[in-house]
Amino acid sequence: MADRFYTPQPLALGDVTLDGPEAHHLATVRRFEPGDAVTLFNGDGREYAAEVVAVDRKRATLHVTAALDLSRESAVRVTVASALPKGDRADYLVEKLTEVGVTHFVPLMTVRSVVVPKLTTVEKLARVVIEASKQCGRNRLMTVGPPTTWRDFLARRDGVQLVLHTSNGEPTPVQSFADGVTLAVGPEGGFTPVEIAAAIEAGRAVLSLGPRVLRVETAAVVGAAWAAQLG
Ligand code: SAH
Numbered sequence: 001m002a003d004r005f006y007t008p009q010p011l012a013l014g015d016v017t018l019d020g021p022e023a024h025h026l027a028t029v030r031r032f033e034p035g036d037a038v039t040l041f042n043g044d045g046r047e048y049a050a051e052v053v054a055v056d057r058k059r060a061t062l063h064v065t066a067a068l069d070l071s072r073e074s075a076v077r078v079t080v081a082s083a084l085p086k087g088d089r090a091d092y093l094v095e096k097l098t099e100v101g102v103t104h105f106v107p108l109m110t111v112r113s114v115v116v117p118k119l120t121t122v123e124k125l126a127r128v129v130i131e132a133s134k135q136c137g138r139n140r141l142m143t144v145g146p147p148t149t150w151r152d153f154l155a156r157r158d159g160v161q162l163v164l165h166t167s168n169g170e171p172t173p174v175q176s177f178a179d180g181v182t183l184a185v186g187p188e189g190g191f192t193p194v195e196i197a198a199a200i201e202a203g204r205a206v207l208s209l210g211p212r213v214l215r216v217e218t219a220a221v222v223g224a225a226w227a228a229q230l231g
Contacts (some may be wrong), residue, residue: 074101077180081106083187098132112189
C-alpha cells in the first residue's frame with residue numbers, strides 16, 4: 001500500500017489539490033516530490049492511486065490514475081457508545097476502535113462520567129479517526145456521533161444492544177449480529193445501579209468480559225474486537 005493521504009473532497013480520475021494538514025504532511029513532513037506514488041481516500045469506500053504532480057509548502061497537486069473498490073471493513077456493523085476516558089486515553093480509544101473496524105462511535109454522558117465531551121472534542125476525535133484510517137487502510141471512516149446522554153442512548157435501537165458491566169453479567173447467549181451490534185461502555189466509576197436498571201428496562205442485555213476490572217478503553221476495544229468477529 002503506497003502512503004495514504006486523506007481528503008474530504010470527492011475524488012475522480014484527473015487532478016486534485018490537497019491543502020491543510022494533509023498537504024503539510026505530504027510536502028513538509030514526508031517530503032514527497034513530483035513523480036512519487038501515493039494513495040488517496042475520502043471515506044467513500046474506494047481508494048485512489050495517484051501521482052504527485054507539484055508540491056509547495058501549502059498545497060500539493062496530484063494526478064489520480066485509478067479508483068479501486070477495496071473494502072477493509074469488518075463483516076459486522078459495530079457501534080460503540082462509551083464514556084470518554086481522560087486526555088490521551090480518549091485518543092487511544094478512538095484510534096484502536098478505528099483499527100478494529102468499528103462503524104460508529106458515540107461519546108456517552110453518564111452519571112459518573114468525568115469527561116464531559118464537547119463539540120471540539122468530537123472534532124478532535126474525527127481527526128484521530130482519519131490518522132488511524134491512513135495507517136490501517138480503512139477506506140470508510142468510523143463516524144463519531146454527538147455526545148449523547150444515557151437516557152437518549154437507551155431510547156434508540158441499532159442491532160443487538162449490549163451493555164458492558166463489571167458485575168453479575170449473565171452469560172449472554174451469542175446471538176446473530178447480522179443486523180449489527182451496539183456496545184455501551186461506562187466511565188471509570190462504572191454505570192450506576194439506576195443506569196443498569198434503566199438499560200435492562202429498555203431491553204438491553206448486560207455482558208461481562210470477565211472478573212477483572214478493565215479500563216474504559218480496554219473494555220471498549222476488547223468488546224469491539226470480540227463483536228467484530230461474530231458474523
Ligand atoms: N468500578 C467500576 C469500574 C468501571 S470500568 C465498576 O465496577 O463498574 C469502566 C467500564 O468498562 C465499565 O463501566 C464497563 O462498561 C467496562 N468494563 C470494565 N471491566 C469490565 C468487565 N470485566 N466486563 C464488562 N465490562 C467491563
